[in-house]
Amino acid sequence: MTIKERVVHIATHKGLGKVSFFSALGLSYANFKGPQKLSALSAETLVRILRQYPEISPVWLLMGEGAMLREEQQLNEQSVALAAEETQQHLIQAQDKTIRSLERQIEFLEREIQFLRQP
Structure with missing residues (x-):
């Protein structure tokens, strides 16, 4: 699972619509599907996600290791x-x-x- 797939998984886990989830983060859902999901995320975006959802394990988000939730x-x-x-x-x-x-x-x-x- 890529970082972007893990970010989509957060939206699913939270029970949020993907468009509204990404909009609240100042992102476009289009960047998380199709060929775009293979592109990298900026460090600023990762920090924004972790600040918005502090219960998410940074190790899981960045490396896919361990549990999603702290x-x-x-x-x-x-x-x-x-x-x-x-x-x-x-x-x-x-x-x-x-x-x-x-x-x-x-x-x-x-x-x-x-x-x-x-x-």
């Missing part, structure tokens, strides 16, 4: 992993702040003990 679970797992990493960084910063505060308290108490031990 896996929602994979996207969610990436979001969760990023959130967990941010949370972990905040915890580490809070723990560092607590440690520095406790170190200052210990230094203060040690000085106070030394002062109290003086004759």
Whole structure:
């Protein structure tokens, strides 16, 4: 399947009429049928398609590999992993702040003990 055939497949999958699908993208359906379907698409057109349909896998669209739709679970797992990493960084910063505060308290108490031990 060519890139253009995959683009037509997106329209079919979405249940959209091909003419209106391509018109919404600023394209002509005539470029996606007959001998024209063998011609290349510009990078700008590919970006426009992926922006309009972010659920479409760029790997599938460009190379025909994998699933057409990005896996929602994979996207969610990436979001969760990023959130967990941010949370972990905040915890580490809070723990560092607590440690520095406790170190200052210990230094203060040690000085106070030394002062109290003086004759």
